Amino acid sequence: MVNTVDPSGPKPRRALSARNIMLYGTLMVVSMYYLLPLYVMVVTSLKGMPEIRLGNVFSPPLEITTAAWTKAWSEACTGINCDGLSRGFWNSVQILIPSVILSIGVASVNGYALSHWKFKGSETFFTILIIGAFIPYQTMLYPIVILLREIGLMGSLWGLVLVHTVFGMPILTLLFRNYFASIPEELFKAARVDGARFWGIYFQIMLPMALPIFVVAIILQVTGIWNDFLFGVIYTKPETYPMTVQLNNIVNSVQGIKEYNVNMAATLLTGLVPLVIYFASGKLFVRGIAAGAVKG
Amino acid sequence: MTSQSTAKRPVQLLRNLSAKIASIPMILTALVVFVGGTAWTVVHSFTSSRLLPKLNFVGFDQYERLWSTRRWLISIENLAIYGICSLILTLLIGFTLAALLDRKIRFEGAFRTIFLYPFALSFVVTGLAWQWILNPDFGVQGVVRGMGWESFAFDPLNNSEIVIFGILIAGIWQGSGLIMCIMLAGLRGIDEDIWKAARVDGIGTVKTYVRIIIPMMRPVFITALVLIASGIIKIYDLVVAQTNGGPGISSEVPAKYVIEYMFRAQNLGQGFAASTMMLVSVIVILVPWAYLEFGGRKRG
Known part of the structure; x- marks a missing residue:
């Protein structure tokens, strides 16, 4: 608690008070938890399968490819249908x-x-x-x-x-x-x-x-x-x-290699x-x- | 009811007629689907229906069988663990984030957008994204092991002991933003003077929240509670997408039990009995709330 004895009037704004560092720090860390899945989805979708097998979910793509997007849209299989999502x-x-x-x-x-x-x-x-x-x-x-x-x-x-x-x-x-x-x-x-x-x-x-x-x-x-x-x-x-429903069937299908x-x-x-x-x-x-x- | 003139002119008859005709979809929905459908299911839960609904009553047989089925007991246990944790954590996170955002900070809009966006996504998308993050080889566990901590184990989706917590992480990620929003609206509704008075009396910030602000926000908390609770009972697609009940049957939930018995195992009676139990649990939650909320005064 930094500013305990405040006189009346607006609070003085100090950019780097301990309170602010705590406040923004907490918010930043929490934001990361919320943003993480979106980040992971985006980077994974832009990698190729060999790169995924070598790295981890958080590593940024070394070689950006949109092949996965094309495949998901028009070729991914659910059962016998292979016309994608x-x-x-x-x-x-x-x-x-x-x-x-x-x-x-x-x-x-x-x-x-x-x-x-x-x-x-x-x-x-x-x-x-x-x-x-x-x-x-x-x-x-x-x-x-x-x-x-x-x-x-x-x-x-x-x-x-x-x-x-x-x-x-x-x-x-x-x-x-x-x-x-x-x-x-x-x-x-x-x-x-x-x-x-x-x-x-x-x-x-x-x-x-x-x-x-x-x-x-x-x-x-x-x-x-x-x-x-x-x-x-x-x-x-x-x-x-x-x-x-189709998405769930594509991703959780038991046949084939997981892409x-x-x-x-x-x-x-x-x-x-x-x-x-x-x-x-x-x-x-x-x-x-x-x-x-x-x-x- | 608005006051109506007693004289019955043709215009008035026509007026009521148009409104009534326009309300037919609503009346049908309320009576046929909601009342009729629910009653139908409850009645049929006392029958031995299997492939087709039949009216041969067997008393509470289906319920006895239900409560002696291991899968149902696991479902209930999971729902209880998930429910209690989700309730506490969502309220805690939702309120804390709202309180932080309410401290007159910069970029409030940006933070709010970040906390709320998962709520726009479906449970299927949520479940699949977290299934990938919690992947034992490439996800969190793999990363920590890669950093040198070889014995680190965090594999909730393949460990039947903790699988429900893997689902919990995803569920909280998806739903806490909404509660944050509701809490923030509640905090904004509190008079500035309360804060000034607390400061004059020398009460610290945290103490002011706990002793003054939270008790004042009772209605907001109750709304949030009802919201979270009714969402918890419905939990289905998240589990289907993230674990599909696995490993084994260790992450099964009641809503999934109902659907599997009704539409896959062709054991309608079990499905009806299980869904009636879900209805009962909703009533147990809602009746006290409705009593607190509307009891004593006229409902609007």
């Missing part, structure tokens, strides 16, 4: 886009109905929905298999889209409900007086005003759906496996989409996860 990537894209649109569309309308068009029982359904967010997915996995079979979507991309819509609903509905509830009632009433109805008010007034919260919802859903493994592995077939550089390139490729979103969105990501925090 690109298949999983495009599957994930095909799952992601409709899932994000559908889940956010449905949830925003739900939130809007719950905040401005309450009807008898609406709050009860909402409460059930929120409690449902805490139920372990494992309890609902099999009944959903039956439901998807009944409507003929088991194993298809659209089945998975539906599952993502259902499980994204609690948190997104909460997000939109709270946002729409903060929009002044007067605005809503004025639109009603002008003769606007449910959908008219939604599309002409609420939607344009809610753009920031839509961005938060999109960030939340894109990272969440892209990172999903559980639903992907259960509700799709090998041909429609999302990227995370660590290819594995790390594949891992990085899969992590790239959420990482780009994270670094590009900054504060909005924090807002998204703060909202998503309820989901856990």
